[in-house]
Amino acid sequence: MKLFERLKNDAAVEWSAYVDHDFVRQLGTGDLPQPAFRHYLVQDYLFLIQFARAYALAVYKSPTLADMRNAHEGVKAILDVELELHIELCSxxxxxxxxxxxxPEDTPTMAYTRFVLEAGMAGDLxxxxxxxxxxVIGYAEIGKALVEGHGDSIGGNGYKRWIEEYSGEMYQALAGDFGGWMDKTSEVYLTExxxxRLLTLFxxxxxxxxxxxxxxxxxxDT
Known part of the structure; x- marks a missing residue:
């Protein structure tokens, strides 16, 4: 079994709470209140800045040039694509x-980003x-599920652009590549x-x- 699938299966309760969250469901139906999406989007922009730093840390933590190139692709995807999508929507x-x-960063934004950075600084790749x-992989799964679950109604969904981005071929390929990279890393570092510890982090x-x-x-609601 691929490492990501094993982690997801062993964290099934947490994973379901994430990918089937009310926010995601309302995003798929188009019923999500705009203030909710707007606050999320601004915070996600700030989150991605820190996530780019996490990928940059992955360059430093990489044992091979191939790993460094994979991490670099993550930095580029955030800085050149995802951040610009957020600017497009917010504009x-x-x-x-x-x-x-x-x-200002909201508390959940700070908690998540600092957790990821600390995981990388204290551990290895x-x-x-x-x-x-x-x-990385969860957004691809959510985007694909929203398209498959709502079909033609996506065309009239006010959040269509976001859904298209994460269900699209480019992001799906990025997520797939990340999963493959994770598997290759596990061949070097993972023991039973x-x-x-990995499951706790996940x-x-x-x-x-x-x-x-x-x-x-x-x-x-505020």
Whole structure:
């Protein structure tokens, strides 16, 4: 079994709470309140800045040039694609790049990003990958599930652009490549004695992903 699938199966409760969160369901139906999505999107922009740093840390933690190139591709995907998607969506509400970048980090944003960075700084490349995986591969799974679950109705969904980005061929390939990279790293670093630690990191990162969705919903109620 692939390492990601094993981790996901062993963290089934946390994974379901993440990918089937009310925020995700409402995103798929288009019923998500715009303030919830807007707060999420701004915080996700700030999150991705820190995630780019985590990928840069992966370059440092990489034992081979091939690993360094994989980590570099992650940095590029965030800086050149994902951040620009967020700017595109936020600009439709009249928000400038400067306003987004100067927004304060919410507590769930800080908790998640610092957890990932600490996992990488305290551990090795595989620890960092375990902490990154729920976001990297999870978004691909969510995007694909939303398209498959809602079909033609996606065309009239106000969040179509977001769904298209994460269900699209480019992001699906990125997530697949990450899973393959994680498997190759595990061939070098993983032992059965160590697996429990990886699972703890993966579970916590998955819980923090669910908290991130909840942060968006909570913002709509304030």
């Amino acid at each position: 439709s509400w009249g928000m400038t790049r400067e306003q987004i970048e100067s927004a 595989l620890d960092l990958q375990a902490a990154l995986a729920p976001c 004695a160590r697996y429990a 579970r916590k990162a998955t819980q923090l992903e669910a908290d991130f969705w909840q942060m968006g919903l909570d913002a709509a």
